[in-house]
Every structure is written in C-alpha cells, then in structure tokens.
Amino acid sequence: MKIIVGNAWPYANGPLHLGRIAVLLPGDIIARYHRLMGDEVIFLSGTDCHGTPVTMKAKEDGITPLEATIKYHNEFEKCFKSLGFSFDIFAKTSSKYHKDRVSEFILELYNKEYIYEKKVKQTYCETCNEFLLDRYIEGKCPRCGGYATGDQCEICSEIIEADELLEKKCKTCKSEPKDKETNHLFFTLSKFEKDVKRLAIEQQGWRDNAQKIVNRYLDEGLRDRAVTRDLNWGVDVPLEGYEDKKIFVWIEAVMGYLTASMECLQEKEEDFKEYWQGEDSRVYFVHGKDNIPFHTVIFPAILVGLDIKNPNLRIISSEYLKLEGKSFSAVKNWAIWADYIVENYNADSVRYYLALKSPEVRDTDFTWRDFINTINTDLLSSFGNFVNRTLIFSKKNLNSRIPNGTMNKKLQDEILNLYFDVGDKIEEGKFKSALEDIFYLIKKGNKIFDDEKPWISIEKNRKQCCQTIYTCIQIIVNLTNLLYPFMPFTCEKIAEFLKLEEPIWSFVEKKEGLIGEVEVLFERIDKKKSIEELKRLKEKKF
Structure with a gap:
C-alpha cells in the first residue's frame, strides 16, 4: 500500500510548544506503524515560510523574513528529531523546488479556468x-x-x-x-462544491469535528477565494501584470503536500499521483481543528482541479491540548517549550503521555502532576519493571540466555489479535485506546511473573521457571513491535538487549539467543518536581 502522512506545516514564527507537538505526534505514530506493515510510506511536513505571521515575527525580531525562516526551520528540524519524528522529508515553502512546482500548479489551474x-x-x-x-x-x-x-x-x-x-x-x-x-x-472554489461533497461522503476515518465543519461549509455554500495578495514576501505570481503581488499563503502552503511528495519521489522515479489516488493508496492529514477547513474543503478542491479526483483521505484533526487548565499561549509565555522538556525528560515519556492524553475528540489537559504520576506508574512501575526484572532474572539465573520453552497457543493468538486491534485503532486515530490495549498485555505479563514466582521455581522446578521466563520474554519481544510507533527509542533499546531483528507488525517468537547488557529504561521522577515545574511555569521561566 502507498501511504502519505502529511503533518501540518508550522509557521516560521516561533519555537514549538507541547500544544503543537500533541497535535502532530499522531503523524509519526501512523507513519511508523505503516512502515512496520511493509507499506511504502512518505511521511512529510515542512516549514511554512510565508504569510503574515512570519513577516510579523521577523519584524518583531529585527530580522528579514528569510532569516526568520532559516532560524525557525533549523529549530523545527532539531526539535522533531529529538522527539523521534521520522520524516522522510521536512521541506520549506521558500525552497526553489516548492516555488517552481507551485507556479506550475497555478498556471495549470489558470489555464483550466479554475x-x-x-x-x-x-x-x-x-x-x-x-x-x-x-x-x-x-x-x-x-x-x-x-x-x-x-x-x-x-x-x-x-x-x-x-x-x-x-x-x-x-x-x-x-x-x-x-x-x-x-x-x-x-x-473557483464554488465550482467544486459537488466534488468536495462527494469526497466527504465517500471518506472513512474522519473525526467528528472534521465532518461537522465540512458539512457546515457545504450547507452554507462554497465561495471563491482570493489567490493573490499585495505582499513582498512569498511565491511570485507566474502571470503578467501581477509582478507586485504574491501567491496567497493558504493555497501555496497546502500545495506543499504535493511538492514535498514529488521532491521525495524524485530519486525513485515514481509517479507521485500513485500515492495520491492509486487504487491501493491512502493519504493522512494530521493537524489541529483550526486547520480543518483547509484540509477538508479547500485542498480537496485544489486536488480535483489538478486531476487528483479520488484521493483516499483520512483526517486526523485534533482538538486542543491545554496546560494546567488554560490554553497554551506563546504571547503570555504560558507554555512548555519542546526543547525544554526533551532536554529535561525522557523523550519517549513525553511521546507516551501526549499519545495517552491526545485530544482526539475533546480538549485535554497537560498537568505536571499527572505527567509525573503517569510516567512513574505506567512506564517505570509497569512496563519498565516488567522488562527489567524479566531480563535481569534471565541474566543472573539462566546464563544470560533465552531459556527453552514453548509459546502458549491461547496467549499467542491473543497477542496476534492485539496486532490487528491496535493496528485498526492507529489507522482510526484512536491512540489512547490502542495504548490501553497494549498495556493490558503488560499487566498480564507482570501477573504471569508474579503468580508463577520464578525466583522460587528456579530452586524447585527449573523447567517451570524456564517456561515462565520464556513466556515473559516472548511478550517483551512483541511489546517491542507494538510499542515501537509510540516509543521508538525505548523499543530500540530493548531490541539491543535481546538482539532482535528489524521490527515488523506481526507476532514474533524468538526461541533462542543471548541477552545483552540490560539498562534501566525509565528513572523515577520525584513527585516534588511537579511543584517545581508548576512554579517555574507561573513565574514564566520557560
């Protein structure tokens, strides 16, 4: 299957805070999952370099818009890399490639009288x-x-x-x-009303907020939109008489999804339209609810105008993540900046919490107290403890090897079905529920370890002890696959402990092998830290 995952492009007008990251993280989860499925994936995004927010911020900082785009583009790349975002391309709307392709698209639409x-x-x-x-x-x-x-x-x-x-x-x-x-x-957006309506009716996997907004626009009737503006920063208009104007950012920015996919496929010499409307293709748009009209109404109309008439669109449109009960605000410095939290906390802990608290159907709230309690409970005491005690027991008592054993057929089927269930939920944008299902398996693994007491059976029934540890290790092996889209850094560590091959989205049984050096996956965070962080937030020290 050919998959495009398009994350919304952040404006080059300031650093990223967790409110933005929470909306964009689903894109990486989806992309990683589809790669494990063996699909051909293009995970793309980039910096939106044009528009008033960029020129306003550049003016405020005393720099040119170009200097602002370079500055924030580099910051975005560093931020996303530190959080494990696995983009195949992170482009810029100020690049020559993007500008040239946009000019071609504008001329095509103009020549078609759109x-x-x-x-x-x-x-x-x-x-x-x-x-x-x-x-x-x-x-x-x-x-x-x-x-x-x-x-x-x-x-x-x-x-x-x-x-x-x-x-x-x-x-x-x-x-x-x-x-x-x-x-x-x-x-001529009004000309595409029937096409937008058809696409909206045919699509699956659109969140309720997207369906409501697109239906509202259709009920009110689509209106033509200006393509040009009197600007001095942006993409040039490829028509005579418009030398003093630029392409309006709303149309050239969404075209970035097309231009980035084209640029990414240059070396492969593949037709980009196969990813956009091929028989076995799908396109995910990942963004906040403020961007819904652009991705469900305007861009689909542009696609039809460019002869991409039947895209299989999935809209992952999030509500808002709040901070301690208030809206994130860069102006008021009521924010947790992405670079701060990655420098001071485990990146996978942040990914896990944001996925668990993902504002999928309603606004959710980040609180320092809940963040720290959740990490200590779920990741340290449950998941990390299960992995560490199982593998360390094997190293100390079973010659650092995976012991002999057989996989219980009922448990194997349960894990196999978990792949299907979690996969479906990831495709539907139900990340919280997917994680809850995976953590039920972790809970079961801990119960097996506790109930069968290998620290006792090692003396009385060594075969039973080996079977217990074998079962727990097979659970860990499959947790490494299942949790990889959510916590890639941690899963890569576990894969090194067990010398696992590349992860795949299918049941895996590792029957033998040495266990490498095992290290603690998560450190306990002092609960007092939440008080310190809240004080820091209120004093605007972020």
Missing part, C-alpha cells in the same frame, strides 16, 4: 499608507461575533474574508481602514 482575474476592493490603511495583510486587520466575526483577524475567527474557526469583518480596524494603528480597488486572482 483561476480567474477580478477587480476587488481591498482593505487599505491611509494612516499606514498600505494595503493591509489579513493578520493586520482585526474586528468581529460575522458568524459568532468573536475576535477575528482578516482570514479566520479565533473563536469558531470560520474562514472569512477581510471585507466580511465587522467593526474593522488596522491592527497596527487602530484606525478605521478604507476600501480601495485593485486586481487579484481568485480560485
């Missing part, structure tokens, strides 16, 4: 003497009345045009802007 020219009135600030970018326009949402900028409401996530805002103001000088005529290009 992009047209139109004279429009655009928001102009006479005080600042310039056309205002969307993020520089603020007002009230016409739908819910909440605070909104000129492209999207922060309250209801409605995508809006600047001229729809109520009580408009220039964000910079707070004066009331005027409307001024200018020429722009527009995408």
